[in-house]
Amino acid sequence: MISDIHTYARKGLEAELARLDAERERVKALLASLDGARSRTAGTPLAKRPRRMSEAGRQAIREAVKRRWAKARAAAAAAISDASATAVESVKKVAAKPAQRRPQARPRAKAVRGNRKK
Secondary structure: OHHHHHHHHHHHHHHHHHHHHHHHHHHHHHHHHHHHHHHHHHOOOOOOOOOOOOHHHHHHHHHHHHHHHHHHHHHHHHHHHHHHHHHHHHHHHHHHOOOOOOOOOOOOOOOOOOOOOO
16 A cells, blocks of 8 residues: 555656656747847847938027027026115115114123132
């Protein structure tokens, strides 16, 4: 009885081993086909066409960039003139106010260091 169990177990293991060998061969074939496909395409990079733009297209881009920078310069100049106008007005307000006398600060007592009695 034990020998029958061993025989059946051996036959089952041999069948499983044959199935795994067949699976391994199938995986090897798939990998080989992938490696072949990779090696065929690895050496030949895709050729890119150089980009070409018409002169009219370049001119349109130039004009758009010039308009953009002109608008930025105008905005910066307006901001500077607004800031300077505001600064001038605040200086005029300060100059128009009568000078106010500041209260005198109370003199502080001088601390004598080193000669203090304990």
